[in-house]
Amino acid sequence: MEPHNTTDDLDTLVLRGALRWQSAGLAVVLVTVARTWGSSPRPPGSLMAINTRGETVGSVSGGCIEDDLVQRIREGGVQAACASNVPAVLRYGISADQAHRFGLPCGGTVELVLEPVTARSRLAELLQACEQRQGTERVLDLQTGEVTLREGQRDSLPRLDEQQLITCFGPKARLILIGAGDLSRYMSQIALTVGFEVIVCDPREEQRASWHLSGMTSGVTLSHEMPDDLVLRLKPDARTAVVALTHDPKLDDLALIDALQSQAFYVGAIGSRRNSSQRRERMREHFDLPDAALDSLHGPAGLYIGSKTPAEIALSIMAEVVAAKNGVLLPKVSAEEPQAALPVAQGKRQHEDLPHAG
Incomplete structure (x- = not known):
């Protein structure tokens, strides 16, 4: 687990950790809970970052799904999670066997977006906007991995379709x-x-x-x-x-x-x-x-x-x-x-x- 500054909120911890690893030359995947159905350990919008050494910051399930993601990335690198180095959508908990395997509550389903972190992820700009107390929508193109930042409200839920994932960030409380x-x-x-x-x-x-x-x-x-x-x-x-x-x-x-x-x-x-x-x-x-x-x-x-x-x-x-x-x-x-x-x-x-x- 990545050490962190305890005065930051969790979103900031994840974004800072991902940016720090990427700046140090490590391959990093940013994971976002895009949607949930039924009972889910973590709400939509929850973030997690994983590097190829298996280090993590943040959480998308409380431990069960994280273990599977870490194993994938440690064994196969970013390509194992994001083919062709572009974002991927992954579901956990569709079947009863998966729910049991990953420790999801009965009937729970979690849909994740896995994104390889690069310069086009614009994490530094996003963090700067949050520090300046600006509400920001982050629009991720699922086909290319390109990110657009625009004005928005932090408390809005993520929106996912076949083309893009829109998540909302803003100033810490x-x-x-x-x-x-x-x-x-x-x-x-x-x-x-x-x-x-x-x-x-x-x-x-x-x-x-x-x-x-x-x-x-x-x-x-x-x-x-x-x-x-x-x-x-x-x-x-x-x-x-x-x-x-x-x-x-x-x-x-x-x-x-x-x-x-x-x-x-x-x-x-x-x-x-x-x-x-x-x-x-x-x-x-x-x-x-x-x-x-x-x-x-x-x-x-x-x-x-x-x-x-x-x-x-x-x-x-x-x-x-x-x-x-x-x-x-x-x-x-x-x-x-x-x-x-x-x-x-x-x-x-x-x-x-x-x-x-x-």
Whole structure:
């Protein structure tokens, strides 16, 4: 397995690995899950790269199909997977015997596109576009292996026909955290692990001076700008989440207002239910923010998991952020403490008095 930078998302890891091997003179095959039927271990759009030494990065099935592909390429080279050095379409799991052999769930079928990586694959340009936060469609000609790049949306599913495979790429998920403290430290660690780029913003010098991530030297930017200035400068896109963590209206409110009027897929703030209600009233009264924008504010941020420590609170907020990123609709009351879930001894405890809800 190819070593990698853990702050990159999986697509970026695969593309970087394939480009690095190809630049070093190794023959490489880029494998894309184009379509699936029934139960499938990996969704359409999943990527994997394999070189002729049998090294891999990424996954298309969780291990079973990978072993077969690696064996083919190690024994027969790229030609064994891609005859005439052009892309090939391969199916696994059509028959019950294949499903059993490759460990696919009952009835599962996976259709893969295998592509020999060359200069015409345009991986460097694709990676550059992603780094510049540009949504890009990659159009692969199945007859020639030529690639065209054009503007597109990352979250679209792959499209495959007899002539071409169209896959969609874009910027990695980005998390803007307002406040440099214990909670932002734990949230940063979790966010990096699941492939987010992280920006921690705090204009208070005394807070920034003691903020660090042990063992993590990349993937996090620490900013001393005023939070609202940072949000206006970065213009949060549909791959960006903004979470306010300071409890200080002077730092949180203006940044939240700007974020709520951006394309950010998630905007949230910590605090009790009482504080969250007061924040909404403040925004409505002083900033004339429309109800639709206020309704999209996650406050209290996070899912209720009985969290008490900063690490547990960070986990609850990141769970909600990831759910929003993945398009999972959660009930509006998800951050409230459900009475049925409380131990009897805590049954009378009022949720709005908690220091953090979620």
